[in-house]
Amino acid sequence: MMAPPDSNDPDLEASTNRWMGWGVVLLFLMVLVFPVYRILEPQSRARANEVYQTGLAAQGEAVYEEACLQCHGVAAKGGLGPALNAQQFLGAVDDRQMADLIATGVPGTLMAPYAADFGGSLTQTQIGATVAYLRAFEEEAPDIPEWRTPLAQEDLSGRDLYTMGCSYCHGLDLTGTEIAPDLGPGSDAEEESDSRLAKRIREGKEEMPAFGNILADEQIELIVAYLRDVQEGG
Numbered sequence: 001m002m003a004p005p006d007s008n009d010p011d012l013e014a015s016t017n018r019w020m021g022w023g024v025v026l027l028f029l030m031v032l033v034f035p036v037y038r039i040l041e042p043q044s045r046a047r048a049n050e051v052y053q054t055g056l057a058a059q060g061e062a063v064y065e066e067a068c069l070q071c072h073g074v075a076a077k078g079g080l081g082p083a084l085n086a087q088q089f090l091g092a093v094d095d096r097q098m099a100d101l102i103a104t105g106v107p108g109t110l111m112a113p114y115a116a117d118f119g120g121s122l123t124q125t126q127i128g129a130t131v132a133y134l135r136a137f138e139e140e141a142p143d144i145p146e147w148r149t150p151l152a153q154e155d156l157s158g159r160d161l162y163t164m165g166c167s168y169c170h171g172l173d174l175t176g177t178e179i180a181p182d183l184g185p186g187s188d189a190e191e192e193s194d195s196r197l198a199k200r201i202r203e204g205k206e207e208m209p210a211f212g213n214i215l216a217d218e219q220i221e222l223i224v225a226y227l228r229d230v231q232e233g234g
Helices: 010-067 095-104 124-135 158-165 194-203 217-231
Strands: none
Touching: 010 124, 095 124, 158 217, 194 217
């Protein structure tokens, strides 16, 4: 049988002492590092989550512009549909409720279901990205008491009204889109009278919706005046 190590062996005792010393040093370092880790780790998680949410919101912006801008306006400022950048809306719904509204729509309104499971065109990932995009407005969300009917806000200029109600189809710069014609300098609209343009806006024509039940006559006149200003190079 192998003899047990001599407990009085100086080499063994020195080796044991060295390992014990390193163990004490390692334990001391862990005691020092752990509080630092507890401080820095949540910050690291927060930064990672912020980067993730920023990327998700960027994806959501593309989805919003494709699926939502026509009704809810540029930067969710509202148009034919409610202003989704308003304090009143963002403060009243959580992310889950917002996702459900997008997914299933709102019965009795023009807000149709957008989730693929309900006959729409968006995946759950796209809906989540859209929610992130809208939630990004919350920090600087404006106070819009008339958020449900944003075109009814007082003090909207002709440009504001055009941007909110007309730009999706006719373009922000009035140059037209695949949906609707050019309204700017040199367009057919330049040759029409003010009263005829106002009637077109009020009553609609073919695929153009009628705005007479949404806009007051004074607002329609402001839009016509804005069109004329742009057509004249203003």
